[in-house]
Amino acid sequence: MGGAGSQTTANDAAAFGDVAAKIEEVIDRVSSGFCEQGLTMAQILDISDEELDALYILGTKKYESGEYKPAQDIFVMLCRLDPLTGRNFRALGAAFQMAKQYDRALKAYATAVTLDMDDAASSLHAGECLMLLNKTPEARAALEGCLQQAEQNPEKYAEVRSRAQAILAKTASGKTAAKTAGKKK
Secondary structure: OOOHHHHHHHHHHHHHHHHHHHHHHHHHHHHHHHHHHOOOHHHHOOOOHHHHHHHHHHHHHHHHOOOHHHHHHHHHHHHHHOOOOHHHHHHHHHHHHHOOOHHHHHHHHHHHHHHOOOOHHHHHHHHHHHHHOOOHHHHHHHHHHHHHHHHOOOOOOHHHHHHHHHHHHHHHOOOOOHHHOOOOO
8 A cells, every 4th residue: 555645745745845944944034134124024025914824724724633743833934924923823832732842832822922912812821831830830820810811801701711710720729720721722
């Protein structure tokens, strides 16, 4: 079995790797334009919002199908192309979190919150990661911050608020919250 079909898959993977390497090279070359002109890589490369959205959707599909490494690769690319959009970093954090790369997830979530100070979801997920790393005091601080952020938009963040409250309640009762630390994007 393994005939032409597996060869095609190997060729596709090699082609993707070649294209990704070329993209990395171009991104490195134009990074000075980003700094000097205040443009994102997507703007410099003339990548449309629709194309960025298509990449985001592809990354989300990979994430939802449990293909966390390909999702990470796509979201890393998005973060480099459009580093001012918090959802890219939140999605990257979620992919890292699901792959149990909690320290990397925390960095992505921190960037997402920096870009959008009202992003209660990223604060919740950061709190979950901190709980999974057994950093309870830091987790409590992140979750309390999440609750404050959720107050700014109670309808949008009702579920996030509920989850944060549940984890905080578990930590207050002395139970481990690592089991309650969900892994949703």
